[in-house]
Amino acid sequence: MHEDIHSLLPLTPTVFHMLLALADGEKHGYGIMRAVEEETQGQMQIRTGSLYGSIRRMIEAGLIEETNERPDPELDDERRRYYGLTDFGRRVLTAEAARIARAMAVIRGKHILGGA
């Protein structure tokens, strides 16, 4: 099921930010939406339909998986499902982050952002 990591790069912005949102722990759908919105300072808003279409594709690609974790019924709706990164997903995220870091090094070297 797992493809070569580099054949998946560059990731689409949606997949990249969803993986990034899950990097610090498992989240449910709305948690992913909020995390992406906050981490992009509101520049990226994923709507519910696109979110679950992406979740399906990412599960099929082996990037994320549904976890067994369920919320405490007293604190939250126990029907919620949580999603987390797979090992493969984490490696893909690392590879994409490295690619972006290399691009950032070039950006800094060429003073694209000015000043620095």
Place this chain on the structure above:
Amino acid sequence: MRGELPVSERLYAALLHLYPKQFRVTYGQQMRLTFRDACRVVYRQNGAGGLLALWLPTVLDLLKSALEERARQGEIVMLKERWIALAGPLTMLVGALMLLGPISDLVQLVRPPYTEALWEFFHFRTATVSLAVMLPAFVGTWLRYKESAGRLGRLGLILNVAGCVTFCLALSADFLLDVLQLLEHPTGPNYAMAASIMSILIGHVLFGIDALRYKLLPRWNAMPLLVGLTTPLLGVLSVIMESALRIDRYQVELTIATLQSATVGLCWVLIGVALMGQKQAHEAVAA
């Protein structure tokens, strides 16, 4: 909790039926929960206005992603095949509806009294309804022949679909204006309907030329052209009847309407049979 939230959630749950069943079963409940959370947050922050503002992008996203999921499961292709399969029976049905006019004329001729109300019902109302039914038939025919027809034929098929759409819109506008009584004698919809019918007739002529040239239908390839040419040919006939034969104008109009319904209705029945025959041939090869 205010009433807007449960209504909003129920409406969203209903819209989830736009997704393929498999996707809905797997993710439907999670999508409802996620949307519920989003609704609660915007409602807490911005009230009903915030809820409304959330809906527009949500609906657009839902339509887009539902279409993507259906395309992924091959349902779009299935939908296309269903439209194509419907083209034959629907065209035949429309033709049969058109034939009701001349048949009722014959019945009333044999068994009078002849009433104008019945004439209007069978010639005008039935023909109007049949043109609305014709829309999916035209779409199916366009989908079937858009690759195999030449440039003229493709243009003709598009004119048919466009004419049918504008006819349905004009018919709805006419009905609404009549109900709302905004204008005393609205003429706009009538002009639009006339233009739509003209588009359909020209469409049939163009497609008919290609049907004859490339033998698109398995048989009766002259029928589409005959549908398109019926109106101008009968126009010439009505002039001859009125001026040369000195027949009363009212009688001429009745006769022309009957001949037109009979010819076009019969042609459409035959086109429908031909389209169905093509489907059966295709299925036989596939088997």
